[in-house]
Amino acid sequence: MFRKFRIGLAQKMIIGYIVIILLPTLLIGSFYYKQMHNNAVKDYATNREYLIQQVGSTFLMNLSQIEMIHDMFQTNRTLSGLLSGKYTTASDQVYVYLKDLVPLFAFYKNSSTYIDRIRVYKLNPDVLNLGASIVDSASTIAPEVDKLKLGEGYWLQQIVDNSPDALQLTYYKKLYNEDFTQEIGVLEIRLKQNFVSSLLHSNDPNGANAHYFYVTDKNNVLGTNLITVSNPAIPLSDDDEEQILSSIKMPQPYQYFEASSGELLMNKFEVPKMAATIMALTPTDELFQRTNSLVRWYVLVIAVLLIILSGAYFFIFSTLVQRILKLGRHMRKNLLTRYDEDRGSDEVAFLVSSYNAMVSHNDEMMRKINVSQLRQKEAAYLALQAQINPHFIYNGLEAIRMAAEENDDPDVAKMLYALGQSIRYSLSRSNHARLKDELSHIRSYLEIYKVRMEERLQYDIVVRDETLLLRECPRFIIQPLVENAIIHGISKCSKTGMLHIEAWLEGDLAIVEIRDNGVGMTPEQLDMMRRKLDGEIGPPESDKPGGIGVMNVHERMISQFGPAYGLQITSELGEGTTVTLHIPRKGEST
Structure with a gap:
């Protein structure tokens, strides 16, 4: 019988290393030498x-940005008005030119x-020549x-001279009046002669040895087909x-x-709007020499390293195998317990640290699971407590109100009842309410204020059409407006304040009007408020809470129903202020 021949793991790895890695690397390396060279050249070209x-x-983007300047001039009302003859006197023309157009x-x-x-x-011949910016139509225009x-x-x-910066680009586009029914001028944007060359080289810092050419179709207006736009130019026959x-x-x-x-490498990109192509030529001699040397x-280096690694491989591999086997035995006997090994930062040490991690x-x-379970229990308790606390406050207020009635204190009882109704209304989690409930909340809110202001505050609520009471509206949409009318209108005048709330139908649109006879606003204050609502100026300052409340309601109406349903405000100094809400039927907002 033949004795079974056994080879250790280290010997197997050495044999496998020679047969599978070393010999194929030496044999195939020479075959792929040329292919490596070609791939390097191809990668460079790509x-x-x-x-x-x-x-x-980047070049095309800069052209587009320059073209967009026309849109700014076309939409400038001062310029279109001047060119259309809106300003008839010379002084007016010079004034608007110096004031608005010179900065433009x-x-x-x-x-x-x-x-x-x-x-x-x-x-327009009636328009003056204003500086070098606005002149008569030139006969030299193409x-x-x-x-x-x-x-x-x-x-x-245009070609200006024989230098690399000789290409002159100028953009023309007509200007029209505001209705686009009449031509009123031509906008000319002339670029510097170094536009093409400087833009190409500034965006191609690694292409210092590249040479750029501007290539056009035959029979073009330039009279030539190949224009050098880089310096120095590469000699071409x-x-x-x-x-x-x-x-x-x-x-x-x-x-x-x-x-x-x-030998030259040619790259190109087209400029369709100019019927031209910009071409880059790069000499390849230096590239090929550097590639062959590398x-x-x-x-x-690979051959030398293979020889060195062949001698050191057995020792290194044996050490690694022993450490891996030791780690494996620990994992079998002590699963999910740390493994301590005082070694370096090699791959096996990384494997050990990964296991410990x-x-x-x-x-x-x-x-974390234990903490999460505790937090879930705590959150459930807090949620239950959050539900109990508002109801507890409401029930407590109701008990105090009943005690006040028993003690023959109707004002306190009335105020507590109104406060309890307001708290009860706020307990709902819905974002919408019936207009009936919203107005009921407003009555409770006003009753609280009446206890404080007594006869200085009078109010009435009128609903012309009872069907409106079932119309849905955003919750708390009227209260900020009522509060604003009291604090910033009625409370600032000495006369008896009257707050009138009226609701009626116009088609399918519910109109709610809040009108007071307070101090009102000056025309300037009213204009500023309307501009704030239109977003033309910033929001109110923090020391003007009334403005914040109005802005909040305005933004909620726009967010809920669309831009057409913002607040409408009218006011007269000393007469009062009127704020109007337009509430569409649910599903009919725009």
Whole structure:
């Protein structure tokens, strides 16, 4: 019989290491050497393409931002009024120009470092030439501008000289009156000559060796097809330019081609609104040299490391196996108890710390479960207590009221009854109530105030249509308005205050009017209050609680029913204030 041959785990790992890792690495490494080189080049080209597309997106975004300046000028009522002839005298024209339009032109010119000039060519001969910003329509404007339709813009492209910053871009778009029924001028935004080159290089910091060209279709207004927009320019022969112009129409995102100066990587992005393409050419000689050198060093280092690791592998592996087996024996005998090992921070130590963390986490979870159970019991107790306390207060007030009646103190009894009804009304968890219940709450609320103010406060509540009492409305929607009328209106005058609350129907709309004969408001105060309600100015200050109450009701009405159902306020100084609510039928809000 053959004796069974046994190989230890360490020996198996060494054999497996040589057969599975070392030999295949040496054999296949040489085969993949070229592929690694090609992948490095491809990755570089892909990353370069991504960067170029990002640069292109930034370029197009800057053009769009410049185009949007037209919208600001088109919607400026002062400018449209001036160009439409609204201001007939020279003094008025100069005044509005200096006051409103000079800051407008200066702001948008300074909003971008690339804008050289913003100018409006007027069509109305009665409008003065105002500085360099508003002038007569120039005969030098491109004829394409006259053909523009409503909403269309035109980018004029011009070559100023032979420098890399020679490309001049100017944007034109017509201006119309407020009704868009008449042309009143043409907006011109001229960019600086270095716009294209500086924008490209500022957004491509890693492309210092890239050379940018502005490529246009044949028979264009520039009279040429290839414009250099970077400095220094890469030398290109006529054959190179022909090859570029033919390759730029191909669908590939990037291409390599041989030029007279060496191999070049070509990336591009299109500018449709100018019928042009911006192209980046990057020499690849330095890239290939660096890639080949890195690949050779990489292979050499891997070979040396494989030799060194082969000698040290057995010792390291044996140590790791012993530590893992020791941890396994502990886990079998002492599950969910900590394992102490005074070792370094290697993988096995990480495994040990992970096991100990799992044990600690398990202990923490058990503790949290116990705490959670205690908190659930406490929350249930507090919820029960929260339900008992308001009812206890209400019942206590009712007992005091009955005692006051027995002691022949009707004012105290009446006030306690009203207070008890108010507390009872507030116990409901619903956000809505019938108008009947809301008005009943208001009566209780006013009765409390009457005990305090006596004959200085009189009120009446009139409901013209009894069906209104069943109409649903937001809870506590009227009380802040009543409180505001008393505190800021009636209490500030010496005469007897009268608060009139009236409800009636207009179609399917319930109208609730709260009117007082208090101090009222001045026209300026009324205007400020209406502007606050419309959101034109900030909310009231903290020392004006009445304003906060009105704003709260206004915002609740808008949130509940829509913008058309905000508060309406009228007031006259010394006569009083009227606040009107419009409550639609449920389901009919807008």
